[in-house]
Amino acid sequence: MAAQWDTSRYLGLFVSEATEHLDALGKELVRLEGGVTPEAIDSLFRHSHSVKGMAGSMGYEATTALAHSLEDLLDRVRTDPARLDRAVADVVLQAVDALGGHVKAANAGKPFPDSAALIAQLKELTHSIRPGTEPQPSASTPANAPLVESEGPREPELPPxxxxxxxxxxxxxxxxxxxxxxxxxxxxxxxxxxxxxxxxxxxxxxxxxxxxxxxxxxxxxxxxxxxxxxxxxxxxxxxxxxxASAPPVPSAEEPKPAEPEPRVVGQEPPRTVRVRTELLDEFLDLAGELMLATAGVREVGRTLEETDRGRLNETVDRLHGLVRGLHDKVMKARMTPVSVITDRLPRAARDIARRRGREIELVLSGSEVELDRAIVDELADPVLHLLRNAIDHGVEPPEERRMRGKPPRGTVKLSVKRASDRVLLEVEDDGRGMDVERLKALAVERGLLTAEAARELPEREALLLSTAPGLTTATSVTDISGRGVGMDAVKRAVEAVGGTLEITSRRGLGTTFRLSLPLTVAMVNLLLVGLGDDVYGLPIAKVAGVVETTRASLAHSRDVPVLQFGSAVVPARELSQVLEVPGRPHDVDAVSPFVVVDTDDGRVALAVDALLGQEEVVLKALRRPLDQVPGLAGVTVLGSGRAVFILDVARLERPVRAAAAGET
Amino acid sequence: MSKRVLVVDDSVFMRDIIKDIFAAGGFSVVGEAGNGVEAVEKYKELKPDLVTMDLVMPYRNGIDATREILRGDARALVVMCSALGQETMVMEAIEAGAVDFIVKPPRAEDVLAVVKKVLGES
CATH class of the missing domain: 3.30.70.1110 (Histidine kinase CheA-like, P2 response regulator-binding domain)
Structure with a gap:
């Protein structure tokens, strides 16, 4: 049917809504493999029906035809839910994927993929399922009986x-x-x-x-x-x-029993309204700017006479409170449940396991935990990657598991927990675990570590070697092959949102990847440090402590200056050298602050010129070309209007380590 | 005064299309609902001249919602929105008291023709 209006206006909405329906369909279908209920099949039917309706309205005939065949099959299954077996589910999933392809094609303005074969398959399957108990028409109604009872009171006399x-x-x-x-x-x-x-x-x-x-x-x-x-x-x-002649009024007809009261099933849904996610980003940006502007006003107040300052500060305090409240609300609106990501995983797990000949059970928990939308968006691929890794490289094939005395079906647990102001996301498998010695040997072979460093490397850090770019792509290392593929991307993505990645693994028992994530990306607590005339921010979360001492008092370990910090010794570096910026000439006997930070492979003490205080700031992403500069995580503007670069502490390690290694 | 319409459909996409058709046809869409429960509430609140009601919706389908609306207001004019292949359900809705139906995908001329007939405007 040709659309008579400009459908392009609706394209965005079509794509987002159709995608939601298809995602839901796939997800619910996989869930159904546990047990089928008519309500659940109704829901599947509804989704495919909605997609068909939308596609029809957009004038996408091929999509409509495919969705229609899918709907027919689901409709048939509705009459006999027991028929929803694996074979049917597979074809339904294929159709869902194909429809997804259509939606993508529509979005990209490309021709739709050909789905004729799939439609034929759907039709064949539909025909092969015999209709169940269709409502049988009752015995023929006598010609004189009213086919439909009049609803009004019956006329006493015979009407015409x-x-x-x-x-x-x-x-x-x-x-x-x-x-x-x-x-x-x-x-x-x-x-x-x-x-x-x-x-x-x-x-x-x-x-x-x-x-x-x-x-x-x-x-x-x-x-x-x-x-x-x-x-x-x-x-x-x-x-x-x-x-002319009216037959006698039927009288013996039993009045139809009153219809049962329809019950309201389920609870009243919460009232919601859809908002473009970009709009939420803009809100946050504006709320952030407001906070900065408020801080700016306060800064101006400092230049006023003491007597005038009181009332201004009072107002600024109130303004700050309001802006902060607004900011919190905007943040809250951005909170998205992790289920946005995890809902797709059962489907993905099933596909991966099938393709790889594994049997797995995916156990999800805590999917209702909420995180900032930006973080959730960033995590979708990494989490999928971790799942793929767990199934592909963690869980052994069923025969191997049997030989090892494990149940043939492996378990992958994905749990999400809220822990104070962090969210912990864990992907745990009960597979073969990682071989730490193998990883170390490989790292040495690739020149990432010296043999000595490898020997001393604690297990926790050695496991993280699996995230080194390209470390384990070698196909010869079969038992860990692939672990490194994309793991560096996972680590980078997690860190980009302010999270950390930790791996624990036991040979033969399994591996756990633990992501510790901030609830929001937008606010970060900084330790401001001065270096020359510049100010830099170090995320407080990465700061282990500050030691004030003289350079002369530093000890040396293999020619690398080291600082005593608690019971440990950490390498000490000039921040100016790390950043390759000019620093002030310093007197080795003058006391300087050393900020001890946690980098990815250990602690490092960074010498700075001054500590300038602590500030909670709104982080702004760096735009090109600044985002290409290593060591910078973002930028912010202080109340004084001064721009401050925030250091990417986790990634500072590389120059530090490389330099340290060079000095050995 | 233009006639006041309540548009019920679980699809925002579909609601937008229907709303645009009504707007172009000189009707005023006074409310929308995304499921049967909301539809019943919105009807009570807005008392529209006409309701377009999707059949297949979560929480409460269009047939139940139609029944409930008519129980509260026997003169309510509910027009079902259905797709090809839903004849049985549409008939059930008609049994429940729906006055007419439009077929998705909705074509402006069809929708307006049906609605005008129902409202006695043609």
Whole structure:
């Protein structure tokens, strides 16, 4: 059906809504493999039906046809839920994927993929499922019995009887329903008799020349009868005439029992409104700017006379409180449940496991925990990657598991927990675990570590070697092959949102990847440090402590200056050298602050010129070309209007380590 | 005064299309609902001249919602929105008291023709 309006306006909405339906369909289907209920199949049906309707409205005939075949199959399954077996589920999933392909193609303005074979398969499957217990038409109604009871009180005297002939337009999309609607309308005027052809034929749209006749017993005037018919679209009154003799009014008919009260099923849904995610980003940006502007006003206040400052500060305090409140609300609106990511995983897990010949059970928990949308978005790929890794490289094939005395079906647990202001996301498998010695050997082989460093490397850090770019791509290392593929990307993504990655693994027992994530990305607590005339921010979360000492008092370990920090010794570096910026000349006997930070492979003390305080700031992402500069995580503007670069402490390690290694 | 319409559909996409059709046809869409429960509430609150009601919706389907609306207001005019293949359900809705139906994908001329007939404007 050709669309008569400009459908491009609706494309965005079509893509997002159709995608949601398809995601939900896939997800619910996989969940169904545990046990099928008619309600659940209804829901599947609803999703495919919605997609069909939308595609039809957009004028996407190929998509409509595919969705229609899928809907037919689901409709058939609805009558016999037991038929939803694996084979059917597989084809349904294929159709869901194919529809997803159509939606993507529509979005990209590309031609739709050919789905003829799939449609044929869906149809064949639909036909192979015999309809279940369809409602059987009851025994034929006696000609004199009213087919539909009049709803009004029965007239005491016999009303006149009309022979009504109606024609349903041949262009009508659903002639049966149109005919039935006219029939029903007439029944509101009185009692109906002798429908020719029978009402079931009318409903089925089996109308010779599009016409049917019915006898109406009604005391309404002729004009009302014809007006009633005229109010039904696509139905025309062919003729209306009085019937001479009226048969006796049926009297023995039992009145129909009253319809049971429809029950409201389920709870009242929360009221929601859709907001473009970009709008949420803009809100946050504006709220952030407001906070900065407020800080700016406070800064101006500092230049005022003491006497004038009081009232201004009071107002600024109030303004700050309000802006902070606004900011919190915006942050809250951005909170998205992790289920946005995890809902797709059962489906993905099933596909991966099948392709790799594994049997796995995916156990999800805590998917309702909420995180900032930006973090959730960033995590989608990494989490999928961790899952793929767990199945592909963690969980052994069933035979191997049996040999090891494990149940043939492996378990992958994905749990999400809120822990104070962090969210912990863990992917745990009960597979073969990682071989730490193998990883170390490989790292040495690739020149990432010296043999000595490898020996001393604690297990926790050695396991993280699996995230070193390209470390384990070698196919010869079969038992850990692939672990490194993309793991560096996972680590980078987690750190980009302010999270950390930790791995624990036990040979033969399994591996756990633990992501510790901030609830929000936007606010970060900084330790401000001065270096020359510049100010840098170090995320407090990465700062282990500060030691004030002189450079002269530093000890040396293999020519690398080291600082005593608690019971440990950490390498000490000039921040200016790490950042390759000019630093102030310093007196080795002058006391300088050393900020001890946690980098990815250990602690490092960074010498700075001054500590300038602590500030909670709104982080702004760096734009090109600054985002290419290693060591910078973002930028912010202080109340004074001064721009401050925030250091990417986790990634500072590389220059530090490399330099340290060079000095050895 | 333009006639006031309540548009019920679980799809925002579909609601937008229907709303645009009504707007172009000189009707005023006074409310929308995304499921049957909301539809019943919105009807009570807004008392529109006409409701377009999707059949297949979560929480409460269009047929139940139609029944409930008519129980509260016997003169309510509910037009079902259905797709090809849903004839049985549409007939059930008509049994429940729906006055007419439009077929998705909705074509502006069809929708307006049906609605005008129902409202006695043609």
């Amino acid at each position: 009887r009309w022979l009504v002939t109606l024609r349903v337009a041949s262009t009508s999309a659903q002639p049966g329903v149109r005919g039935f609607l006219a029939y029903k309308r007439l029944s509101s005027l009185g009692n109906l008799f002798r429908c020719t052809p029978g009402i079931d034929e009318v409903k089925a749209g089996k109308l010779p020349n599009g016409t049917f006749t019915v006898e109406l017993e009604s005391s309404e005037p002729e004009a009302v009868v014809s007006k009633t018919v005229s109010q039904v679209a696509d139905v025309a009154l062919v003729s209306l005439s009085r019937v």
